[in-house]
Amino acid sequence: MSFAxxxxxxxxxxHMTQEELANYLKITRQAVGNYEQGxxxxxxxxxxxxxADLFQVSIDYLLGRNVQDVTTSLIDHVLEGKEIYDDEKYAALSQLLSSxxxxPIDILQKLNDIIIFFKKQPTKCK
Structure with a gap:
């Protein structure tokens, strides 16, 4: 997905208009329109x-450096470092990343908190 x-x-x-965003950024409405048209x-x-500050997202997100790209890179790094996932787990991780x-970053942080919570719970079956 592009910046525009x-x-x-x-x-x-x-729920902002182009005019409201322009006023916030101290630029013209036409400039916002041009950004959105690419x-x-x-x-x-x-x-x-x-x-980024206004919408509480990272600049990486705005520029199209997706969470998936960064996280997939981390997974590849882990895979190279001898921690090996079976094909089924790797496929599930890939599907999770794409979904x-x-x-937004605040939702991703909340999801991470949930994952950490469940990792701390005793597992009933393995």
């Missing part, structure tokens, strides 16, 4: 940081 699509999606999910990209890091790809 992510920006528009975030703005709409937060014909322009923010020129400075202030704008990217402001967008959470577009979730």
């Amino acid at each position: 699509i992510r920006l528009k999606k975030l703005r709409e999910e937060n 014909s322009r990209f923010p020129k400075d890091e202030y704008t990217l940081n402001a967008i 959470v790809d577009d979730l």
Whole structure:
């Protein structure tokens, strides 16, 4: 998903108009429209940081560096480091990563907290 699509999606999910976003970013509504159409990209890091802060997402997310890409890379690293998952577990992990790809960072953090909670619980069957 491109920056343009992510920006528009975030703005709409937060019930903001292009004008409201433009005012927040101290740019024109036309600039926001151009960002969302993909014909322009923010020129400075202030704008990217402001967008990320406003919508509580990472700049990596805005730029299309997906959680899946980063996490898949970590899984590959673990696999190379002698901790080997069977094919079934690896497939389940891959499916999980692709299903959470577009979730906001706060939801991902909550999911991680849930996973940590369940890992601490005694397992009844293995």
